[in-house]
Amino acid sequence: MFEQLKKKLKEFGQEHLLAFWDELSNGEKEELALQIEAIDFVYMDELIKHYVLQVPEAKISNNLKPAPYFSLTPKDEAQAQLLKKAFAKGEELLRNGKVAALTVAGGQGTRLGFDGPKGTYPITPIKKKTLFQYFAESIGRVGRKYGSEMSWHIMTSQLNDKSTRDFFEENNFFGLNPSKVSFFMQGTMPCFGYDGKILLASKSSLALAPDGHGGTLLALRKSGSLDQMKSEGVEYISYFQVDNPLASVADPLFIGLHCLENSEMSARMLPKTGPYEKLGNFCVSDGKLEIIEYSDMPKELADAKNEDGSLLFLAGSPAIHVISRDFVERLTAAGHLNMPWHRADKRVDFMDENGVSVVPEEINAVKLESFIFDALPLAGHTSVLEARREEEFAPTKNPTGVDSVESCRAMLIARDAERMEKAGVEVPRKADNSPDCVIELSPAVIIDDQDAVEYAKTHQIKISRGEELCVE
Numbered sequence: 001m002f003e004q005l006k007k008k009l010k011e012f013g014q015e016h017l018l019a020f021w022d023e024l025s026n027g028e029k030e031e032l033a034l035q036i037e038a039i040d041f042v043y044m045d046e047l048i049k050h051y052v053l054q055v056p057e058a059k060i061s062n063n064l065k066p067a068p069y070f071s072l073t074p075k076d077e078a079q080a081q082l083l084k085k086a087f088a089k090g091e092e093l094l095r096n097g098k099v100a101a102l103t104v105a106g107g108q109g110t111r112l113g114f115d116g117p118k119g120t121y122p123i124t125p126i127k128k129k130t131l132f133q134y135f136a137e138s139i140g141r142v143g144r145k146y147g148s149e150m151s152w153h154i155m156t157s158q159l160n161d162k163s164t165r166d167f168f169e170e171n172n173f174f175g176l177n178p179s180k181v182s183f184f185m186q187g188t189m190p191c192f193g194y195d196g197k198i199l200l201a202s203k204s205s206l207a208l209a210p211d212g213h214g215g216t217l218l219a220l221r222k223s224g225s226l227d228q229m230k231s232e233g234v235e236y237i238s239y240f241q242v243d244n245p246l247a248s249v250a251d252p253l254f255i256g257l258h259c260l261e262n263s264e265m266s267a268r269m270l271p272k273t274g275p276y277e278k279l280g281n282f283c284v285s286d287g288k289l290e291i292i293e294y295s296d297m298p299k300e301l302a303d304a305k306n307e308d309g310s311l312l313f314l315a316g317s318p319a320i321h322v323i324s325r326d327f328v329e330r331l332t333a334a335g336h337l338n339m340p341w342h343r344a345d346k347r348v349d350f351m352d353e354n355g356v357s358v359v360p361e362e363i364n365a366v367k368l369e370s371f372i373f374d375a376l377p378l379a380g381h382t383s384v385l386e387a388r389r390e391e392e393f394a395p396t397k398n399p400t401g402v403d404s405v406e407s408c409r410a411m412l413i414a415r416d417a418e419r420m421e422k423a424g425v426e427v428p429r430k431a432d433n434s435p436d437c438v439i440e441l442s443p444a445v446i447i448d449d450q451d452a453v454e455y456a457k458t459h460q461i462k463i464s465r466g467e468e469l470c471v472e
Helices: 002-011 026-037 041-052 077-095 131-146 161-170 215-223 225-232 252-260 325-331 372-378 405-422 449-458
Strands: 099-104 152-156 181-185 188-190 200-202 208-210 236-241 265-271 280-285 288-292 315-317 321-324 342-346 365-369 382-386 438-441 468-471
Touching: 002 026, 002 041, 041 365, 077 131, 077 252, 099 131, 099 215, 131 152, 131 161, 152 161, 152 215, 161 181, 181 215, 181 225, 188 365, 215 225, 215 325, 215 372, 225 325, 236 252, 236 325, 252 265, 252 321, 252 382, 265 372, 288 372, 321 325, 325 372, 405 438, 405 449
Parallel strands: 099 152, 099 236, 152 181, 265 382, 438 468
Antiparallel strands: 188 208, 236 321, 265 315, 265 321, 280 288, 280 315, 342 365
């Protein structure tokens, strides 16, 4: 095994990875060999030349234009009819089992001051249901509503895979059919020194880092989840992130529009609150839809206004997508990700040539990441649909303040209060119009406005000021 590995590594100038081979136990040798054999060195060599040995220029097109999108308020009767047809088509696809849910859940709750996978964080205002439970109940309700169980694919990481699986087992998958819930781990990429050499984390392990949320697509293929989807007849993937419980797990309008527009990848957009809100910007360049990160958007474009004073680049991305399964198959057909990579210069602990563990004080290495939105320009056709922030976007990234546990819970209460009002229930409100009560509607019972109306027809609901209402 040693000679075979040595020959392979020498061809690409990476034979230093075996420098401590003779000091390793059989188990450690096996671990290191598996890591090395998992690398496509021909492909990796190209990445090293392009992204490590040189710093790629951040290319921002000089002909960027704001991307068109479908507004939730139709501009004319033709668009109103299209959205009506799209909703009906989405419901048909859900009834026929053509949609699977995909949740990116590789992160830990560290920023929240929480020890465990972020998906296990208790988020709802009254029952303190976890993010995972909230999504599980939503997916279960979609299955019952449309008479077809949805499969749910959850991307974990090496850090939280076991604890995530254990959490679902301990909670009996929150009532879902375990055979319809699949876990797969995010892929990794080696970390590189500036000389293009792969770093060792220890004598028996490469220095590896997560390959970015774009790697979700390759991990789908490698894990067999993509094949599972195909065998189940799934054609469309509803993609969302675990820290955003307001995201619809399967919005019929969005799914149906994606289908009717023959899109390979679609996106929701939010009207930005300001030019520098931390959302990617939907742009068009040379006829292709792309997202320019808020940090990369030229200031003159970020600040640009329309004649009425509104932002020219108004459309921001909350990272909610519908992706066609066959598009993912095409992007990953070569066994690696046919998408651009992004270079990040970082401090990475490593094992030096003398077998000494080094914790660098300065940036010393390159990590490569892929971003899911980089698939958009590669799609044959795309579409963008507006989303109401109040209904679709409440990220849970911080304990307090903006995009926090506090703001998320407030938005969950506000959304549920609005649903109750649409169902004819009087909701007490404060002077600032926020609900003067705490409402929690279980998505196992009420997943949309229609469900709220039907529930209110058969239940007497009265909410007093300062009261808690929990619908289970």
